[in-house]
Amino acid sequence: MTPTEQLYERLRAQKIDFFVSVPCKLLAELIERLEEDPDITYTPVTREEEGLGILAGAYMAGKRPALVMQNSGFGNTINAVCSLLSYFKIPVVFLTSHRGSEGEPVEAQRVMGDAVKPLMAAVAVDCIEVASTAELDRVEEGIARAFETQNPVGFLFPFSFWEGGE
Amino acid sequence: MRRFEATKRVMEAITDELVVCNIGHPAQELFVIRDRPENFYMLGSMGLASSIGLGLAMSQDKKVVVLEGDGAVAMNMGTLATIGLVRPANYLLIIIDNERYGSTGFQPSFTASNLRLDAVAEACGVERVTLIDTEARITPAVERALGANEGPQVMVIKTETGMPDGIGVIPMDGLGIRDRFMRAIGA
Numbered sequence: 001m002t003p004t005e006q007l008y009e010r011l012r013a014q015k016i017d018f019f020v021s022v023p024c025k026l027l028a029e030l031i032e033r034l035e036e037d038p039d040i041t042y043t044p045v046t047r048e049e050e051g052l053g054i055l056a057g058a059y060m061a062g063k064r065p066a067l068v069m070q071n072s073g074f075g076n077t078i079n080a081v082c083s084l085l086s087y088f089k090i091p092v093v094f095l096t097s098h099r100g101s102e103g104e105p106v107e108a109q110r111v112m113g114d115a116v117k118p119l120m121a122a123v124a125v126d127c128i129e130v131a132s133t134a135e136l137d138r139v140e141e142g143i144a145r146a147f148e149t150q151n152p153v154g155f156l157f158p159f160s161f162w163e164g165g166e
Numbered sequence: 167m168r169r170f171e172a173t174k175r176v177m178e179a180i181t182d183e184l185v186v187c188n189i190g191h192p193a194q195e196l197f198v199i200r201d202r203p204e205n206f207y208m209l210g211s212m213g214l215a216s217s218i219g220l221g222l223a224m225s226q227d228k229k230v231v232v233l234e235g236d237g238a239v240a241m242n243m244g245t246l247a248t249i250g251l252v253r254p255a256n257y258l259l260i261i262i263d264n265e266r267y268g269s270t271g272f273q274p275s276f277t278a279s280n281l282r283l284d285a286v287a288e289a290c291g292v293e294r295v296t297l298i299d300t301e302a303r304i305t306p307a308v309e310r311a312l313g314a315n316e317g318p319q320v321m322v323i324k325t326e327t328g329m330p331d332g333i334g335v336i337p338m339d340g341l342g343i344r345d346r347f348m349r350a351i352g353a
Contacts, residue, residue, distance in 0.1 A: 018221075018224075018225065041224055041225065043224070043248060043251065043252050044248075044251070045244075045245075045248055046244030046245065046247055046248060047242075047244050049211075049213075049214070049242070050214070050217045050242055050244055050245045050248065051217075052211075052214070052217075053211065053213075053214030053215075053216070053217025053218045053220070053221065053242070053245070054217045054218070054220050054221035054224070054245075054248070055221060056214070056217075056218050056221060057186075057217070057218040057219060057220060057221025057222035057223075057224075057225065058221040058222070058224065058225045059221075060206070060218075060222065060344065060347060060348050060351060060353070061221070061222050061225035061226040061351055061353045062225065062226070062351070062353025063225050065221075079210070079211060080211045080214060082210070083209075083210020083211040084208070084210055084211040084214060084218075087209065087210050087340040088340040088341070088343070088344045089340070089341055089344065090344070
């Protein structure tokens with residue numbers, strides 16, 4: 001199984017059933033999965049902040065929602081994380097490809113790549129790095145904790161995760 | 167007609183629909199006009215009421231009515247494109263357009279000059295777009311829109327600026343609003 005297939009199996013095991021996405025090259029295979037799976041609700045969104053609004057509505061209607069995005073998109077969510085997710089206690093799972101991590105070919109990606117962890121910490125999003133498929137248990141544990149505590153959880157998947165083997 | 171009167175006429179047409187309301191004075195006015203468990207007062211995240219309503223409409227069968235403002239829609243106009251893509255039948259977005267940022271001191275918004283939100287909604291693929299500027303037309307138009315269940319639908323109501331005196335903050339906290347709303351949905 002590819003890293004994406006293994007990750008998706010874990011997400012479905014944790015009953016994540018409502019996804020929105022803003023694309024990233026590293027997420028192309030995952031987004032194809034979302035487009036094809038008849039058992040989930042999925043739509044692309046124009047911007048990450050908009051996605052959090054949609055996911056908040058989905059959560060209040062009983063869904064278990066996730067935002068698929070690049071780490072640069074986290075910068076577009078900050079007010080919604082505080083004023084919507086934290087204020088109303090709405091758990092959302094951030095599935096974040098980590099551009100600017102080790103192996104990044106585009107220099108411009110490094111600035112936001114370095115900022116994403118402190119930003120998540122500053123707005124009380126539980127930040128969990130998943131460096132390889134051997135660490136996928138952390139995804140299931142983090143999701144379970146997010147819905148139990150009603151706090152958002154942010155997973156960072158660096159290049160090493162996506163480029164990992166079987 | 168101010169936003170207060172327009173909101174009153176909209177609420178006369180509401181039965182068991184979920185209502186999501188924009189931040190600030192609009193939410194405070196709705197609370198005074200007709201508080202009910204099916205109301206979600208979005209007290210932060212300006213611009214996202216329309217998106218929250220979209221997520222609700224995609225996730226359950228009850229009809230969803232969103233009360234937005236022109237400034238808020240301008241802040242999150244991209245979600246009109248998503249509404250035009252997803253096309254939920256049970257979704258009605260009502261934009262009360264007073265051409266001002268009313269909660270922050272009545273600064274002119276973009277609809278005071280060239281922005282036409284009804285045209286933007288149409289360009290995003292929403293086929294049922296209504297533009298209303300007389301108070302008497304509001305209740306029948308909302309009843310008709312909710313009867314059709316052929317969404318997504320967008321209604322732009324043009325109003326004057328200003329609000330009645332003596333309307334204060336909503337005496338509920340976020341968790342209280344959320345829990346009551348989620349029980350009303352029954353998910």
